[in-house]
Amino acid sequence: MLFRVFAKDQLINLYDILAVNHIVGPVSKGVDRHGAPLYDFDFIYDFAELQLDYTATIHSLKRFVLPPRETLCTFDLQTDSWQKHVDFNADKPIVYFGLHACDINALNKLDKVLLGNVFPDPYYAAKRKNMFIIGVGCMPQPFCFCKSMGTDSVLHGFDLFLTDLGDSYFVEIHSARAFTFMSSMECREPRHSEHQRFLEVTQERMNRFTCHVDTTDLTKILDLEFQADVWQEWGKKCLSCGTCANVCPTCYCYGIEENVDLSLQHATKTKHLYSCNLIDFAQVAGGHNFRPESHDRLKYRYYHKHRGFVEAFEESLCVGCGRCGQSCLANITVPEVIRSVRGEGGDHA
Amino acid sequence: MTAKEHTYLGVPVKKPKVAFFEFTSCEGCQLQLLNNEATLVDFLSLLTIVNFREAMSEQSNDYEIAFVEGSITRDDEAEQLKQIRDRAQTLVALGSCACFGGVNQLKNRFNDLAWVKKQVYGSHPIETREAMPLSAIVPVDLEIYGCPIKKEEVERVVTNLVLGKSIDYPKYPVCMECKANHNVCLFDLGQPCLGPITRAGCDAWCPTNRLGCWGCRGPAEKPNVRQLRQIMHEHGFSDEQMLDRLECFGGFGQYVSELKRASKE
Numbered sequence: 001m002l003f004r005v006f007a008k009d010q011l012i013n014l015y016d017i018l019a020v021n022h023i024v025g026p027v028s029k030g031v032d033r034h035g036a037p038l039y040d041f042d043f044i045y046d047f048a049e050l051q052l053d054y055t056a057t058i059h060s061l062k063r064f065v066l067p068p069r070e071t072l073c074t075f076d077l078q079t080d081s082w083q084k085h086v087d088f089n090a091d092k093p094i095v096y097f098g099l100h101a102c103d104i105n106a107l108n109k110l111d112k113v114l115l116g117n118v119f120p121d122p123y124y125a126a127k128r129k130n131m132f133i134i135g136v137g138c139m140p141q142p143f144c145f146c147k148s149m150g151t152d153s154v155l156h157g158f159d160l161f162l163t164d165l166g167d168s169y170f171v172e173i174h175s176a177r178a179f180t181f182m183s184s185m186e187c188r189e190p191r192h193s194e195h196q197r198f199l200e201v202t203q204e205r206m207n208r209f210t211c212h213v214d215t216t217d218l219t220k221i222l223d224l225e226f227q228a229d230v231w232q233e234w235g236k237k238c239l240s241c242g243t244c245a246n247v248c249p250t251c252y253c254y255g256i257e258e259n260v261d262l263s264l265q266h267a268t269k270t271k272h273l274y275s276c277n278l279i280d281f282a283q284v285a286g287g288h289n290f291r292p293e294s295h296d297r298l299k300y301r302y303y304h305k306h307r308g309f310v311e312a313f314e315e316s317l318c319v320g321c322g323r324c325g326q327s328c329l330a331n332i333t334v335p336e337v338i339r340s341v342r343g344e345g346g347d348h349a
Numbered sequence: 350m351t352a353k354e355h356t357y358l359g360v361p362v363k364k365p366k367v368a369f370f371e372f373t374s375c376e377g378c379q380l381q382l383l384n385n386e387a388t389l390v391d392f393l394s395l396l397t398i399v400n401f402r403e404a405m406s407e408q409s410n411d412y413e414i415a416f417v418e419g420s421i422t423r424d425d426e427a428e429q430l431k432q433i434r435d436r437a438q439t440l441v442a443l444g445s446c447a448c449f450g451g452v453n454q455l456k457n458r459f460n461d462l463a464w465v466k467k468q469v470y471g472s473h474p475i476e477t478r479e480a481m482p483l484s485a486i487v488p489v490d491l492e493i494y495g496c497p498i499k500k501e502e503v504e505r506v507v508t509n510l511v512l513g514k515s516i517d518y519p520k521y522p523v524c525m526e527c528k529a530n531h532n533v534c535l536f537d538l539g540q541p542c543l544g545p546i547t548r549a550g551c552d553a554w555c556p557t558n559r560l561g562c563w564g565c566r567g568p569a570e571k572p573n574v575r576q577l578r579q580i581m582h583e584h585g586f587s588d589e590q591m592l593d594r595l596e597c598f599g600g601f602g603q604y605v606s607e608l609k610r611a612s613k614e
Contacts, residue, residue, distance in 0.1 A: 032538065033538055068529035078359075079359040237576055238573065239524070241524035241544075242525040243528055246525065247528065261508070262391035280570070
């Protein structure tokens with residue numbers, strides 16, 4: 001990896017160099033009812049919109065790589081045959097400007113499932129291969145537990161990673177194309193004092209984590225506590241609304257729907273992201289529902305994230321971004337659920 | 350409205366004879382059907398429409414599918430509905446009035462319906478009784494929810510009816526579609542919303558336009574109304590505010606009485 005440093009006022013130059021492409025980054029979405037700022041990822045058309053010092057976005061980056069609704073193909077129906085048209089829906093490269101480590105790690109995890117198996121998902125791949133990613137260091141929020149999930153720093157899956165040193169950015173360069181862009185920027189190699197400053201900033205960030213999840217032996221504990229009463233308690237609270245899965249950067253479950261249009265001459269195959277908390281998630285042909293109870297569905301969401309995925313890939317599918325807990329109207333949060341399953345924390349639900 | 354024979358992948362498709370009727374309602378749902386001009390011709394050519402007061406003057410009693418809008422508020426409406434039921438193979442309740450009683454059923458909340466009648470109509474002689482959904486009078490085969498209905502949903506239902514495909518509605522609540530539209534949760538913006546317990550299918554029409562859901566499509570399957578009540582309280586909304594919404598379209602009947610009971614405790 002190569003390192004560079006550039007003055008903060010140079011950031012706009014980096015933006016301008018990249019602005020020949022579409023740019024997606026954190027933008028302001030107003031304030032909540034307590035006056036706290038809200039952020040989300042969106043297309044950016046002006047450097048001034050880019051909010052690099054954002055706290056956290058409401059939704060993950062998923063809408064750009066795994067859209068909630070996506071047309072997989074369309075059909076022209078003829079008398080005795082049909083013609084299928086496939087579009088991977090990735091017509092342009094997109095620069096993602098200002099992703100936190102958790103969200104880059106989330107993409108790396110999605111890659112394992114969607115690119116790393118026998119049948120890679122071409123729709124995801126087309127978008128994923130058309131990304132230029134600029135990461136940015138963050139300050140942990142009270143709900144962030146990425147440190148517990150080992151996703152507080154990121155080692156690959158980005159082109160550039162910026163760390164704020166006060167008056168300058170410390171830059172990690174992780175790709176040849178990123179190096180090319182940096183060559184046209186006013187920047188230099190970091191001095192020894194800046195190495196020190198980088199480590200200080202990193203340490204300061206580490207000290208700021210307040211939210212933790214004990215993942216020790218978690219796969220075993222989840223198996224041991226499969227019948228635990230706490231699941232029932234969380235199930236009573238769960239709205240089965242799918243919000244957690246929608247805001248989650250790594251939930252990828254989906255359903256497929258085929259519709260014939262009114263003229264009976266065309267048809268569309270559409271993919272819808274689904275959530276394992278929705279009531280008919282485990283309903284099969286013939287009508288049997290394997291998980292009619294809300295607590296079962298909620299439990300299996302945790303089992304997939306913290307047990308099944310770990311057994312398959314030796315890492316959790318959760319990146320600790322805390323979005324699910326923040327968005328859950330019923331206040332169901334990962335740290336609280338795991339704590340209760342471990343038999344800690346007493347009065348939780 | 351006779352057109353060339355329709356085929357689907359070369360197989361002839363029968364054009365069902367369809368009639369539209371309205372009882373106590375604003376007729377807005379039928380108007381929705383005529384709204385989408387881009388697909389209107391295709392929509393009409395899928396069906397042989399024999400009765401549609403808003404769109405044509407001919408009338409016939411020979412139909413297979415009846416779309417019925419509105420709630421039942423008079424005895425003669427009930428009688429007419431029974432006749433429609435006898436004639437139609439498939440009876441479709443169109444919109445929240447037909448499915449749940451709709452806004453009309455708000456009057457059922459008053460104990461003294463004679464007083465209500467007097468307040469609204471004065472001394473004008475008019476027959477009206479408590480507002481009822483179609484299913485209170487006759488068996489209903491299919492319900493299309495919404496106030497108003499979503500044209501795209503009706504188009505899908507009609508296409509599937511014609512092709513003999515199964516007709517499914519979302520069982521999950523509006524939140525799912527609201528999040529798919531990348532909205533900020535209205536509770537975070539200080540508004541009450543029935544999205545977490547209301548059946549989806551509207552594409553979160555109101556919340557996407559920053560109006561909290563009023564539950565016009567009725568309850569999602571197994572809605573967690575108890576938890577939503579707690580959420581309402583945590584966000585500073587009273588049982589009364591929640592009841593206002595739950596009662597508005599009539600879809601939450603059983604949950605309304607439960608909440609009223611809990612509220613008194």
